[in-house]
Amino acid sequence: MAASLKNPNVSSSAEEIEEDADYYNAAACTVEKRESTADHKFPSFSGSFPKITVCWLTLLVIIGLRIYFTSVIAATNDKLITELHNLQLKNQQLETDKKNLTAQLENMETAEMELNISRAQWTYDQYCKIKAGGKCYSCQNGWLPSGSICYDVNDPAPPDQRSWEEAREDCRGKMSDLVVVVNEAEKRLVSDHSWPIGEVDHGYWLGLRVEDGKWKWVDGNDLTDLSWIQQLPATEGQCVVSPSSNEWRSVSCNEKKPWICKKKGLTL
Ligand SMILES: *[C@@H]1O[C@H](CO)[C@@H](O)[C@H](O)[C@H]1NC(C)=O
Ligand SMILES: *[C@@H]1O[C@H](CO)[C@@H](O)[C@H](O)[C@H]1NC(C)=O
Numbered sequence: 001m002a003a004s005l006k007n008p009n010v011s012s013s014a015e016e017i018e019e020d021a022d023y024y025n026a027a028a029c030t031v032e033k034r035e036s037t038a039d040h041k042f043p044s045f046s047g048s049f050p051k052i053t054v055c056w057l058t059l060l061v062i063i064g065l066r067i068y069f070t071s072v073i074a075a076t077n078d079k080l081i082t083e084l085h086n087l088q089l090k091n092q093q094l095e096t097d098k099k100n101l102t103a104q105l106e107n108m109e110t111a112e113m114e115l116n117i118s119r120a121q122w123t124y125d126q127y128c129k130i131k132a133g134g135k136c137y138s139c140q141n142g143w144l145p146s147g148s149i150c151y152d153v154n155d156p157a158p159p160d161q162r163s164w165e166e167a168r169e170d171c172r173g174k175m176s177d178l179v180v181v182v183n184e185a186e187k188r189l190v191s192d193h194s195w196p197i198g199e200v201d202h203g204y205w206l207g208l209r210v211e212d213g214k215w216k217w218v219d220g221n222d223l224t225d226l227s228w229i230q231q232l233p234a235t236e237g238q239c240v241v242s243p244s245s246n247e248w249r250s251v252s253c254n255e256k257k258p259w260i261c262k263k264k265g266l267t268l
Helices: 002-010 013-025 027-048 051-129 164-173 184-192
Strands: 144-146 149-154 204-211 214-217 238-242 249-252 259-264
Touching (some): 149 164
Antiparallel strands (some): 144 149, 238 249
């Protein structure tokens, strides 16, 4: 086989001509002819290079390749085993993390449930228990209900009256805010409850003050009906009170005044 491949290169030009002639004469004989030519050429080659040497060399190459590939495979194998080991460690770590997170989640759910229960208890105590028979009301005791709204009219004597910021803080502590008046009916209701204290018509803080040169409600809305407030212009540091006369006044936010909080009532 090796001989037949070598033949075209090693054969002389005379042989080629002879071969070509034979080829044209009988194509079927070509293989035999080439083999015979190879047989003719081979002895000179094997004479300087004994067959046994070729066998040994081949064997050495095979053994060398075997050793080489065995070591390559072994190295690859070691790498894969290390990687597998690392992945197993990572997997273990993830399993641990998962357990930890699951436990944390359960703790949070428990805490949330407890918080919910304590809120429900608070709501019951605030809206139901106070009045007789466990009946529930849409507003807390002491708050004034009107439709779906509750108002908290704070009318302490002058020493306990508050600045606008302090008054707002009180409302927020009661989960409400200073009253935001949305229409004429509410404006009337607020002034009807802005009763004088010790015969002085102080006026009660509303959730309305000057912010960025404009009258702004604590819910972020602008005052739309500017006729509600007489004094102009809107000066920084001015807040609005509602006296019983229904004529809102703009006064310094630092003055001490009574105040009115507002929040949504419960739907029963
Ligand atoms: C679980 O996670 C928390 C917070 O990340 C940590 O303080 C705690 O030691 C972790 N527990 C375990 C068992 O890994
Ligand atoms: C707590 O209450 C909220 C509604 O206020 C509800 O969405 C949540 O599922 C409750 N959580 C638990 C743990 O009961």
